[in-house]
Amino acid sequence: MYLTRDEERILDGEAGPGAQLAIRILVKLGDILGAERLIPVASAHVSGVSYKTAGDAAVEFLRELREMGAEAAVPATTNPCGFDERLRDILRLPGEVVRAQEEILSSYEAMRLRKTLTCVPYYETRPESSSHLAWAESSAVAYANSVIGACTNREGAPSALAAAIIGKTPDYGLHRPENRRPELRIRVDFEPEDELWLWALGFLIGELSKGAIPFLENIRALSDWELKGLGASMASGGMVAMFYTPDSPPGAAHVNTGDLELVEIGEEDVRDTIERLSSSDEPDLVFVGCPHCSIEELELLAALLRGREVREDRLFLICTSRYLRGVRPSLIEAIEASGALVIVDTCLVVSWVERLGIDVVATNSPKAAYYLPGLSGVRVRLANLRECVELACPP
């Protein structure tokens, strides 16, 4: 890989051991991934924040990197952690778990990463179209590439952090225009009736795409929250980092897709996908906000919950970012008047749900349905937003 004189100096340790380790990571990755150089990034978004999923190894690595004096060179945001004040109390988390999580957060803060603690950092600071980013968090990667038209590979926790510290990323994959073309046509023979059907379709497309960039050629116009969940579902179903719809922004209309392999997906296939990910049992807890709810979803929830009351024996948890919670306090009040709780900084997928001793979680997110059983040992019932409200509130 070609390195500038400045980059060589960092590699030689002249900018300190933290930057040296960070650029070593980027150069080794660039070498194996076929990059010829490093390119500047406008921002980094870092995963590996929740102590539940990152563990003691992350606590130790981040402590070491902080002690080496590493600091972010570009604006850098962080993924959800394991709890906010409310969830910490609801889950009665032991002191050592709370301390380990707090040490992770203080290490990131010391390295000048922002404590955004959300998987939807783009609602606070929207990257420019065509800008280069180094983002981890697969759902945010899909959104950045496909909805915003920015360029980012699907970074891992260490490579996104290294990119934050150096302000650069290896130039390969989705940073290069020739790798951003659609590679597979998807045609559906039905109109997804709600967000759950759309997102389950996305999960199935993820499984079928095998890493290719899909073009959904006959999907209806989708709203922002539908696109956010569609990308998240594709990414959890199978590593999709970018997708096209007929309304995609960056030059999609000019792409000739006629020669691409065509995959047809029927209503039955999506029904099977929902059934495969879902249990039909009564939920103990209802969860919405994977990825974190946008303002649009909070508005929908406030409308659906008007005049309703959450059952006494059920928890209704709605996850969003601390930033979005502060944007429209009246929406949060309207939602919480029902007894539902708006949780920030975290989400059930990366928290310790198993401590609630519950069996079944209802959610509208196929991504959550995919991860929760393995991470927390609960079963999941998939239901759309309206049904989630019905499951949480008595008629």
Added chain:
Amino acid sequence: MAPEEPILVLRGRGIVEGRCRGEALVSSMPLSFLGGVDPRTGVVVERGHDLEGLSISGRILCFPHGKGSTVGSYVLLALKKRGLAPAGIVNELPDPIVVVGAVIANIPMVVGIDVGEIETGDLLELDGGAGIVRVLRRGGPRPCI
């Protein structure tokens, strides 16, 4: 290291510089470090894995490639700090999780090697700079290292 005539020389691509000698621990399955290896003991804990219950510490760990969470890279550093890391790593494919883990933990690593050529218990010498793995002895008792 005393010169010793290898019975097999495998040439791949060096990823992390450094030389080491040790007993091979070979798997035919991809390995996840996060959740798959206990960072406090160095023992593989992934259920159903062909290395389940075995310690990777001090061995030259040979497997096709990594899988799972990218935070797995940090597990290799945690093992290293406890003196429980593998002495070296041999992979068929370079995948970012293991490569980053070997870089931050400074574990000599070679990729592009058919690990099917190596058997658990073989005495190996690994040269991470040159990208070479030498099989010095097949099977046999565990050497003092």
